[in-house]
Amino acid sequence: xxxxxxxxxxxxxxxxxxxxxxxxxxxxxxxxxxxxxxxxxxxxxxxxxxxxxxxxxxxxxxxxxxxxxxxxxxxxxxxxxxxxxxxxxxxxxxxxxxxxxxxxxxxxxxxxxxxxxxxxxxxxxxxxxxxxxxxxxxxxxxxxxxxxxxxxxxxxxxxxxxxxxxxxxxxxxxxxxxxxxxxxxxxxxxxxxxxxxxxxxxxxxxxxxxxxxxxxxxxxxxxxxxxxxxxxxxxxxxxxxxxxxxxxxxxxxxxxxxxxxxxxxxxxxxxxxxxxxxxxxxxxxxxxxxxxxxxxxxxxxx
Amino acid sequence: xxxxxxxxxxxxxxxxxxxxxxxxxxxxxxxxxxxxxxxxxxxxxxxxxxxxxxxxxxxxxxxxxxxxxxxxxxxxxxxxxxxxxxxxxxxxxxxxxxxxxxxxxxxxxxxxxxxxxxxxxxxxxxxxxxxxxxxxxxxxxxxxxxxxxxxxxxxxxxxxxxxxxxxxxxxxxxxxxxxxxxxxxxxxxxxxxxxxxxxxxxxxxxxxxxxxxxxxxxxxxxxxxxxxxxxxxxxxxxxxxxxxxxxxxxxxxxxxxxxxxxxxxxxxxxxxxxxxxxxxxxxxxxxxxxxxxxxxxxxxxxxxxxxxxxxxxxxxxxxxxxxxxxxxxxxxxxxxxxxxxxxxxxxxxxxxxxxxxxxxxxxxxxxxxxxxxxxxxxxxxxxxxxxxxxxxxxxxxxxxxxxxxxxxxxxxxxxxxxxxxxxxxxxxxxxxxxxxxxxxxxxxxxxxxxxxxxxxxxxxxxxxxxxxxxxxxxxxxxxxxxxxxxxxxxxxxxxxxxxxxxxxxxxxxxxxxxxxxxxxxxxxxxxxxxxxxxxxxxxxxxxxxxxxxxxxxxxxxxxxxxxxxxxxxxxxxxxxxxxxxxxxxxxxxxxxxxxxxxxxxxxxxxxxxxxxxxxxxxxxxxxxxxxxxxxxxxxxxxxxxxxxxxxx
Numbered sequence: 001x002x003x004x005x006x007x008x009x010x011x012x013x014x015x016x017x018x019x020x021x022x023x024x025x026x027x028x029x030x031x032x033x034x035x036x037x038x039x040x041x042x043x044x045x046x047x048x049x050x051x052x053x054x055x056x057x058x059x060x061x062x063x064x065x066x067x068x069x070x071x072x073x074x075x076x077x078x079x080x081x082x083x084x085x086x087x088x089x090x091x092x093x094x095x096x097x098x099x100x101x102x103x104x105x106x107x108x109x110x111x112x113x114x115x116x117x118x119x120x121x122x123x124x125x126x127x128x129x130x131x132x133x134x135x136x137x138x139x140x141x142x143x144x145x146x147x148x149x150x151x152x153x154x155x156x157x158x159x160x161x162x163x164x165x166x167x168x169x170x171x172x173x174x175x176x177x178x179x180x181x182x183x184x185x186x187x188x189x190x191x192x193x194x195x196x197x198x199x200x201x202x203x204x205x206x207x208x209x210x211x212x213x214x215x216x217x218x219x220x221x222x223x224x225x226x227x228x229x230x231x232x233x234x235x236x237x238x239x240x241x242x243x244x245x246x247x248x249x250x251x252x253x254x255x256x257x258x259x260x261x262x263x264x265x266x267x268x269x270x271x272x273x274x275x276x277x278x279x280x281x282x283x284x285x286x287x288x289x290x291x292x293x294x295x296x297x298x299x300x301x302x
Numbered sequence: 303x304x305x306x307x308x309x310x311x312x313x314x315x316x317x318x319x320x321x322x323x324x325x326x327x328x329x330x331x332x333x334x335x336x337x338x339x340x341x342x343x344x345x346x347x348x349x350x351x352x353x354x355x356x357x358x359x360x361x362x363x364x365x366x367x368x369x370x371x372x373x374x375x376x377x378x379x380x381x382x383x384x385x386x387x388x389x390x391x392x393x394x395x396x397x398x399x400x401x402x403x404x405x406x407x408x409x410x411x412x413x414x415x416x417x418x419x420x421x422x423x424x425x426x427x428x429x430x431x432x433x434x435x436x437x438x439x440x441x442x443x444x445x446x447x448x449x450x451x452x453x454x455x456x457x458x459x460x461x462x463x464x465x466x467x468x469x470x471x472x473x474x475x476x477x478x479x480x481x482x483x484x485x486x487x488x489x490x491x492x493x494x495x496x497x498x499x500x501x502x503x504x505x506x507x508x509x510x511x512x513x514x515x516x517x518x519x520x521x522x523x524x525x526x527x528x529x530x531x532x533x534x535x536x537x538x539x540x541x542x543x544x545x546x547x548x549x550x551x552x553x554x555x556x557x558x559x560x561x562x563x564x565x566x567x568x569x570x571x572x573x574x575x576x577x578x579x580x581x582x583x584x585x586x587x588x589x590x591x592x593x594x595x596x597x598x599x600x601x602x603x604x605x606x607x608x609x610x611x612x613x614x615x616x617x618x619x620x621x622x623x624x625x626x627x628x629x630x631x632x633x634x635x636x637x638x639x640x641x642x643x644x645x646x647x648x649x650x651x652x653x654x655x656x657x658x659x660x661x662x663x664x665x666x667x668x669x670x671x672x673x674x675x676x677x678x679x680x681x682x683x684x685x686x687x688x689x690x691x692x693x694x695x696x697x698x699x700x701x702x703x704x705x706x707x708x709x710x711x712x713x714x715x716x717x718x719x720x721x722x723x724x725x726x727x728x729x730x731x732x733x734x735x736x737x738x739x740x741x742x743x744x745x746x747x748x749x750x751x752x753x754x755x756x757x758x759x760x761x762x763x764x765x766x767x768x769x770x771x772x773x774x775x776x777x778x779x780x781x782x783x784x785x786x787x788x789x790x791x792x793x794x795x796x797x798x799x800x801x802x803x804x805x806x807x808x809x810x811x812x813x814x815x816x817x818x819x820x821x822x823x824x825x826x827x828x829x830x831x832x833x834x835x836x837x838x839x840x841x842x843x844x845x846x847x848x849x850x851x852x853x854x855x856x857x858x859x860x861x862x863x864x865x866x867x868x869x870x871x872x873x874x875x876x877x878x879x880x881x882x883x884x885x886x887x888x889x890x891x892x893x894x895x896x897x898x899x900x901x902x903x904x905x906x907x908x909x910x911x912x913x914x915x916x917x918x919x920x921x922x923x924x925x926x927x928x929x930x931x932x933x934x935x936x937x938x939x940x941x942x943x944x945x946x947x948x949x950x
Contacts, residue, residue: 041384041396052761053755053759053760053761053762054759054761054762057759057762069757070759071339071342071754071755071756071757071759072339072754072755072760073342073752073753073754073755074752074753077752079342079754111384111385111392111394112384112385112390112392113382113383113384113385113396114364114382114383114384114385114392115382124882124891125882125891127882128878128879128881128882128891129879131878131882132874132875132878132879135874135875135878136871136874136875139867139870139871139874140867140871143867143870185817186816186817188891189816189817189820189894190820192817192820192879192891192894193820193821193823193824193894195875196821196824196872196875196876196898197824197827199868199871199872199875200828200831200868200869200871200872201868203864203867203868203871204831204835204864204868207863207864207867207868208864210863211860211863231842232838234838234934235831235834235835235838238784238834238838239827239830239831239834241780242777242780242781242827242830242834243827243830245773245776245777245780246770246773246774246776246777246823246826247773247823248773249769249770249772249773249776250766250769250770250773252769253765253768253769253772254762254765254766254767254768254769254770255758255759255761255762255763255764255765255766256759256762257758257759257762257763257766258758258762258763258766258816261816261820265820265823
């Protein structure tokens, strides 16, 4: 399988996807969930029986509040957090909730509620990720010191990482429009998970390249990269398939509360696996072609 | 072989250890609010002076409570401000903490007169608590376990009910006064019975009168037959409180009774049975509630004790017929005799407060305070004055007197310890956290307490858990079917990994939340990946014509650098996230980072030891005669096939 020679095609696809994602992100369509903004709370008491959290949650979705967090309080009450309901927002919810078994439901309390996650969490998370990325780059430069120009590996890995995060964010924005998915605290965790997966997956491919460069320093770099990809592609597919098995199972058969989170993970695994082979490794080749840095000159035993 | 055997042994040991540590939740793990329910507490802000709380008050409340819960180790608690409507200033605080509401009361009767059975019956039948379970602790105290307590007021009602339900038996014995002192106690005795001559013992009527004088004419007083001056008293409900409603110290009822009894004669001995001597609330989220809801106003007051010497020569001294020994105690502990005033020690000058253990023969839990320069100076000045006047420094927390120590000299260095009679290790920790986080700007009143369902919904999570389990089984089936023997080993390694991980979470203990669970899934992915890498490399080495054992060794050596580098990068990410999470107190990130770091370290460990050793172990058995069983399905070619381009 000759992948390297088609690198321009793969890189172009990725480039287009990244640009689309970036545009999606800049236009303000990524919905910030109620974890980050202030909203409203409603406490219902059911006169007769207990319809169950999922049922109440479904009723909230029908009334136009898929973002609602529903918690059972004791045996007969439900505590619901939604986006700001304003003056008339409660009526629509009342209508749906009163259709449920166990009703009529009495509104015990309504209040405005402050954000549960500090506003600066997103900014802090971004700062933390940038710092983490710098340290990971330094580590890759150290770990790949036996091959020439190890900084290129570090840089390529981070480009692949940024690629993955951007595309997952972009995909989620599309989903946000399509199924009203929202950015919440769980979403941040999902992105952090994607980052962990992406870096790890890229390093496995790079490790193969490192090994082959060391074994046959004289070989053409493109051939080396192509060989390395072919040798490790079974493993890449194997690992991502096994991981996806678990994620898909939870996505398809699991509860609704984890749906958005599992979508982020699924997108992350697919993009993360793809980018290791078709982005990170190709950037190395591309970079290599642009500058003259003879491999044979610099090989030192490890 | 030996190595693998001992390894397996170590495994089971860790296992057992991990699961022996008990707990209520599945496998004894601590689960976060999002995965398991908790307690839903709503507090109303109550400024002391009756004004409306301001926005700053509420933000201050939120920050301090946030800090308190975080330091307490209640991870993933949620603290939110609730308000009446749009644009109005919030006036309530919603706190959701993991752990079910529930309560335990520890109480003790003097001489252990009440049995657990009767108290349990009392709670079930009279107090309307059919779920109450009462057991006796080793030290004789009783423990009542209940589903919940609606605030401290409910507990106070029970306490009063118990005090009036169970009798207190007193015995008091009088002796004839010594001949030499001139009639003591005659001048100040308010009640009439003071015209008795010296040389007679108090009569039954006099003793009854003494009880009447303190408002307890309901006490049944009897003279004990055949022993003059000996009386037995039976009464219900002695109030041993030593503070009044506003928290200022007063004489307890038992102290007032003793004083009245002393007025009518020389008491030789007293004995009491059945007095309630201990009453402590705890259990469930009780300690967390203590931590959140208390203002934590620390006050240092100067206590000027009664004069040691008579203020004038013609006054009988010590006053009120007290003996010299009694006076030494009474002058500083009886509010009748001392006065208190504010000091210049300000709790705002505290730099730090931490739980500690006192030195000395019997170590006791204490709180160490560290003052800044101003506070240290003030503390020296006050303790210096205390030592010279032989007075006391009284320390109050939220109006409750903790301790009122004397000082031998002025204390320099800006460090102080506080020690309280009722201090336990738990309480000391709570106080230290409260002092560190600062006093709440306004008081809080608990207006709602209820058990609350998991944020992510219990039924929804249940489904996801089953689905995840199903996914894992699929994964194992796939690995075994595709990778064969290495797949089986990978599956065994995965099980070992999961067991070890849960064991570690339990021992540390890590509160498992969704972000933690995500990190677990990720590190599980890495653990699978490590095994896949080893299997693939082993296959390549087999193809290049090596013997099985050599191929396994070489395959592992080849796979190791990528396992190592990938995992180390991830650990670096985890450390940075944890560090930032700590600085910005964002528990979402910290939970993820901590779990990820533990998970990845462990996945490296299982890959390095479990997978490698198990592979070698199996290869050395008869299964090892079939190298094909070690090659994935797709690559089913005879081992003798020519080497592919892999290693040239």
